[in-house]
Amino acid sequence: MSTSRTQHASPPFRAEHVGSLLRTQALLEKREAFDKGQCTLEEVRTVEDLAVEHVCRVQLETGIGSITDGEYRRGMFFEGVFDQLEGMTIIPNRPINEFKEYIPHIKMMYRFGVPAADSIYCTGKIKRTKPFYTHSFQHLKSLVPPEQVGHIKVNICSPTWFHQRHGSDLTYDGAVYETDTEYFTDLALAYQQEFRDLYDLGCRHIQIDDPTLAYFCDENMISGMKEAGVDHEALLDTYINAINLCTQERPADLRVSVHLCRGNFKGGQHFSSGGYGRIARKLFNDLDVDVYFLEYDDERSGDFEPLKHVPLGKKVVLGIMSSKTAVLETSGYLKSRVNEAAEVLMRGYPPRLKEVALDQLCISPQCGFAATWEGNHLTEEDEIQKLRLLVTTANEIWGEEAS
Template sequence: MSRRRVNPPFRAEHVGSLLRPFELFQKRKQFEAGQCSIEELKAAEDSAIKAVVQMQQETGIKAITDGETRRGFYFEGVFNKLEGMTFVPNRPLTEYKPYIPFVVLFSAMGLKEFPSIYCTGKIKRTEPWYTEQFIALKHLVPPEDVKNLKVTMCPPTWFHQRHGSKLTYDLSVYENDDEYFTDLAKAYQEEIQDLYDLGCRNIQFDDATFCFFCDERMVSGMKALGDDYETLLDTYVRAINTAVKGRPADMTVGVHMCRGNFTGGLHYAEGGYARIAQKVFTELDVDCLYLEYDTHRAGDFQPLKFLPLDKVAVLGLVTTKSSKLEDIETLKARINEAAEILSKEGIPSRSKEAALDQLCISPQCGFASVWEGNPLSEQDQREKLRLVVETAKQVWGGMV
């Protein structure tokens, strides 16, 4: 029997975002229509977060989040708060890399422009990103549970992959990617330290860039334009590693590798982790990897053989893209299959018990990475989380 985990990630996890309660939807509409104040909206957000925290506690989830309830999109609150970054509300799609999966989709839909960020000056973190939200969240749990709370944020690679080096930053400000990512990393380090000082011990980067590298359509598009796939992948691994460099030893950092979770649960990318696993699983300086495994487009478990002995893989076996509830015996069988591959084919090899100890289970993504959320009800969401917890209890035994 694998031992109980006392630090994140826990046997039963979830990726972060949760459906916004109906009352908050209504209040947000009123605010946008000028029918209520920002103070009234914040009060509604506070009430909604209290409710989603209680829901997580009732289902048995330990790594509690605020559900990203104060955000319209999961990546909000980082780049838009940095000095040196300029919001471009109508950026032409011609300034995006045409092979990026969501750009392909938007082009097919006839879109000509899409909002983005452009770096016009030296990057500085002049205000916190999520410290205020974390303070509010930690007041909703017992003091002994504060260390388990999870803060989610977009990675430093966000925006760069969609535009490339020439159109992500002003070349008179930064001459190359190393300069750009060095200053950006400093901002991340400052935020992580401030969160740590407030009691945060659990941070998760939500990263779509790595799974985009798994999509053959994108790789072919990169080759056609002469963009170096391997060099860019190295750059993104290094960008995250630099951002988390020097973090306290008791700070858990994870990366969720996402294939897209837009309005209605729409995905963008397809393809298993085989193309990136050896490099990303071994070289990324994080403690855990949240991996999507809810459909065939995620590939098989073979890439898990590259999981190092000091990392944990959180298997996203339960989909958030539909209300259909998975079969618990099938979930248990899939976890066992992953453990078998990790033990028999792992580099280095390990016992079945050790392999199982490196695994956890979660939904494959958040329930509401964007404001509208996925096509499930709040009751569906609750049942999905309960299923994750019950599966973990039956696989690993006892408390999760």
């Protein structure tokens, strides 16, 4: 099952991880203390620096391909973008009736009687006057060998994140933006500026973390949108275009990937189900990204058949390992899943040889190990074993030094 193409000189690497990693005990304790008002933000930052140094060493020692800061400087995966933009106003305890009930995780909030939740509302013209993650990148850059700076991956939440929660009517002030196109155009300019600054610092891989696209695979959400009179196909097109505005005119050697998340909240709680078939053609052909991180850790993600729509030249990172449980998969299981996916790609549009199909594939956990700072139900040793297994399995499939 090996191929002569044994090594990637640029991301994605054969053995990948999505981005977030379990926080160190010291960081967990310090963040808890901060939330209780028992320490300052500066004290948290000091512990964060030490924790990032630790998690960087962990990744280098396991041999995993991409290197991240584990999202240690965030409480949740989406922090650090919208809250940094001029024109965005943080709304504490925004009433639940200003969230769209058909969204899977919002529906759960309604079900449990959650009266309000923090959110962000666009009250003025969007401008990027402060960077999102350049400081974090520079710190991580100082911790890796010079030849591995290009292996650093920066995760950024999708530009569609708050829009899907609130819809066009409650995402932005109508006196500021009259249409979604105007809103997403200015938002994209901010993303483009961040991408350029990261690139100039040496970043060569930016991953857009996007739960909104995977939600369109969920039949319950589609039914709810129809009941609410929302055109789900038109909205999907809007979101694809919103991401494409962010990625257009990027440098040729900057890889942009998208991770379709199905939910990974406080211990791995998921929110949406359904295979990628409903959106596959548009997802793989209309979305202007280089790489797709797809969740395939259980039956709610569907089968591999939608991969038939993946064109030549794009990469798919198969999330066939679970980040939600300590149970360690076997190399044999992971290899069988890769082989199954390759067989589907061979029958794709256009058909391709097995070697070509394998060359389009990589492997990873289905999601991060800690999309929220509390993390999933694993220990760091469990996490390390899983990362090492990915590297070992990748070497067995694609040859030595596959990462």
